[in-house]
Amino acid sequence: MTVHAGITSANGVTNTTPGGGMMGVQRVPRSQSTVTRDYLAKQSPTANINELISAMPGVAYQSQDIMGATGDALSMRGMNESEVGYLFEGAPVADAFNYEPFTSTYVDNENIGSITVAQGSPDLTAPLYNTVGGQISAKMIDPSHKMGGYLDLMGGNYSVNKEFVRFDTGDIGHSGIRGFLSFSNTHGHMDRGFGVLRRYHTDAKFVKEWGKSNSFGVVFSYTRLFWNSVRRPSMAQWKEYGRSFNFNEEYTPGDTAYYKFQTKNRNGITIVAPLHLDLGSGLSFNATPYFVLQYSPATGASNLSADGSYYGTEPAGPLNQPYTVNGKVTAMGIGYYNAKNSGLTTSLDWKRGNNTLSFGYWYSYATHWEENSYSTVDLNGNVANMDGKYPIILQNGKVLRGYNLNLLQQTNALFLSDRLNLLKNRLHLEAGIKAAMVSRQATEDMPGADPYKSVRNYFEPLPQVAASFDITQRDQVYFNATTAFRVPGSSETQVQDFDPSSSTAVSQPGSLKPEYTIGEEIGFRHHGLYNVSASLFNLNLTNHQVTSSGYIAGTTTLIDQTMNVGGETVRGAQVEFGLQPWHHFSPYVSGQYLDARIDNNYQVGNDYLRTKGKTAVQSPHFTASLGLSYDDGRFFGNFQLRYLSSQYATFMNDEKMPGYVVANTTLGYRLAPKFGIFKHPQIQLNMQNMGGNNYLSGIAGVTANARSYKGIYGTTISGSSPNYNVGSNFGIMASISTGL
Structure with a gap:
């Protein structure tokens, strides 16, 4: 028997999770990794969910700013974030149509209890329909039983600062209710380019518990987030200008690349209310209603x-605008969107003897409205109509727009699963099936739109089987065979987009089919003083959809494009190793080898590029991380080194992004357990990208080919340049935190 007493802290650190908090013990029959407060609390207070899992096996995170507020891009096993399902307290929180996660809007790092990553094998019961690349689940901390609070004050380079405060109610009388409320303010200058970032965030969680295991909770979060965008370089622009390639600081008439024209807002409200009831006789009932609102201009x-x-x-006619120069009107395009997603997941579980039978139903209703307008810019770069109240009006009285989209979606899903334990609970067998039905309609209210309205219906049966065997109390082997699908993402897959500079649509909807995967995994894990997890995986995809983004020609407006690459085969191996605290040290190592291959030639018009057998884009062959944590109750720190090998940015493998290494470090000291009203105060220093490495962190816009080629049938197929995300600069942040 090994006993780990742990430590006491104000921020939830106990120093009991292997690998310095990076390797929570797993029992499920799939590849899965969990980070806990032991790790989360020692990272930057501004870190988002994607950044906090960046050291896990196979996760290729694309850092974009030192505050972690704008970077939501990653890939796992060659699938980008739009192919990964995101759950927060059991509710789907990514955009219901384009699957963008916006993880910095969910929860403050100080309130995250744990994050679990399933690399490639989705949960059968999860309310998701885009999980071909895996699943990420985040949970808040539980409210304390004692009244108190927590305060965290942080400052750093680039004028970065964050103020966070939380109040815990403790147990409210004998009601069985307890909860917390928190607020944070984050502000700083962008570490690349010009402009600022401002974030205001509120979290709340209340729970009521009664009886043997009954509980009801309400989780709430609200975010207002604003920042100035950064420019994505091509490889040629990166080689010539490096980090200095960006939007311009000073305005000259006609300059669409002026930084004040490039802004984004991410505002959101999330409400989740999980319910668990013990009905007796082995029956239990779970229900999770949720509501997610996302809105903003960009x-x-x-x-x-x-x-x-x-x-x-249609011709717009004379615009009749002031400040016209050489027949051109420089205008800011303001795009608005409002996305609502509400739903209910339910399940009924019946446990009898060694068998547990589960039946569940999920219903979701989602809407998405999106339109844009244009506002004239004066000769000094000022925009009188920043709020969009006074847009350019045409002679017919209509507002000049490039798109006016409305989307509506209803989802129904049923699942049935059974779990059987045999051989004195050493052998665990699972089997189940989910039937998912998605109905989606989209309209484009622009003159000449063809089609004006598009309706698509999708139905997929998704069976799964899994088995695990406990060789000993500490050793387990497992196997699973799973299926998953992804409904084509973004409005551009159903209707056209327009731009005032073109008489035809700038994007055309394709006849995309749902992406479908069949995967298998076999693995081994051991837990104890040292912890090991290793697995082999195989994944076969049909209709693999690669979502890319690029600028509309002559503008700084981004537009998504989804491309059907056809079939793909993904194979590889991953491993994790972590040690329980040993003489206060806890090392952690993870790695993955990935071989992802395109199975088909890629169609361009009436011809094909010879892409069969090429390596898939956004699929680095090797990813690895090395971590070392130290915590003796007073002094603490950790070091993390991440490596990603090079990855291709085109289907033809004629351009690739170089590999890179980045290192982060934390140092800290806990003061006396009590200092006046302050409990367990501590000082913490976080350093990101310690070497100040200038690197490309990921591929933002992939293309079929960077150079021109002759197709199979002799057609010359012109190339286009991919664009990239630039990694964050060196960041140093000092924080003082304490319990209250």
Whole structure:
């Protein structure tokens, strides 16, 4: 028997999780990793969920700013974040249509209890329909039984600061209710380019417990987030300008790349209310209603023809705007969206003897409205209409727009599963099936839109089987065979987008089919003083959808494009090793080898590029991380080194992003257990990208080919350049925190 007494802290650190908090013990029959407060609390207070899991096996995180507020891009086993399901307290929180996660809007790091990553094998019961690349689940900390609070004050380079405060109610009388409320303010200058970032966030969680195991909770979060965008370079631009390639600090007439024209807002409200009831006789009932609202404007800029612009496919007529120069009107394009997603997941579990039977139902209703308008810029770069109240009005009285989209979706899913324990609970067998039905309609209210309305219906049966065997109390082997699917993402897959500079649509909907995967895993894990987890995996995809983004020609407005690459085969191995605290040290190592291959030639018009057998994009062959944590109750710190090998940015493998190494360090000291009203105060220093490495962190916009090629049938197929995300700069942040 090994006993770990742990430590006491104000921020939830106990120093009992292997690998310095990076390797929570797992029993499920799939590859899965969990980080706990032992690790989370020692990271930067501004870190988002994707950044906090960046050291896990196979996770390729694309850092973009030192505050972690704008970077939501990652890939796992060659699948990007839109192919990964995101759950927060059991509710789906990514955008219901384009699957963008916006993880910095869910919860403050100080309130995260744990994050679990399933690399490739989704949970059968999860309310998701895009989990071909795996699943990420985050949970809040539980409210304390004692009244108190927590305060965290942070400052760093680039004028970064964060103030966080939480109040715990403790047990409220004998009601069985307890909860907390928190608020944070984050502000700083962008570490690349110009402009600022501002984030205001509120979290709340209340729970009521009664009886043997009955509980009801309410989770709430609200975010207002604003920042100035950064420019994505091509490889040629990166080699010539490096980090200095960005939007311009000073305005000259006609310059659409002025930084004040490039802004984004991410505002959101999330409400989740999980219920668990013990009905007796082995029956239990679970229900999780949820509501997610996301809304914001985002801006770009265009030079519009004063007399030759278009409204959809129709001539817009004279714009009659001031500050016209050489027949052009420089205008800020302001795009608005409002996305609502509400739903209910339910399950009924019946445990009898060694068998547990589960039946569940999920219903979701989601809407998405999106439109844009344009506001004239004066000769000094000022925009009088920053709030969009006074847009450019055409002679027919209509607002000049490039798109006016409305989407509606209903989802119904049923699942049935059975779990059987045999051989004195050493052998665990699971089997189940989920039937998912998604109905989606989209309309484009622009003149000439073809189609004006598009309706798509999807139905997929998704069986799963799994088995695990406990060789000893500390050793387990497991196997699973799973299926998953992904409904084509973004409105561009169903209707057109327009731009006033073009008489035709700038994007065309394709006849995309759902992406479908069949995967198998076999693995081994051991837990104890040292912890090991290793697995081999195989994944076969059909209709693999690669979502890319790029700028509309002549503008700084981003547009998504989804491409069907066809079949793909993904194979590889991953491993984790972590040690329980030994003489206060806890090392952690993870790694993955990945071989992802395209199975088909890629169609371009009436011809094909020879892509069969090429390595898939966004699929580094090797990822690895090395961590070392130290905590003796007073002094603490950790070191983390991440490596990603090079990865291709085109289907033809004619351009690739170089590999990179990045290192982060934490140092800290806990003061006396009590100092006046302050409990367990501590000082913490976080350093990110310690060497100040200038690197590309990920591929933002993939293309089929960077150079021109002759297709199979002799057609010349022109190339286009991918664009990339630039990694964050060196960041140093000092924080003082304490319990209250």
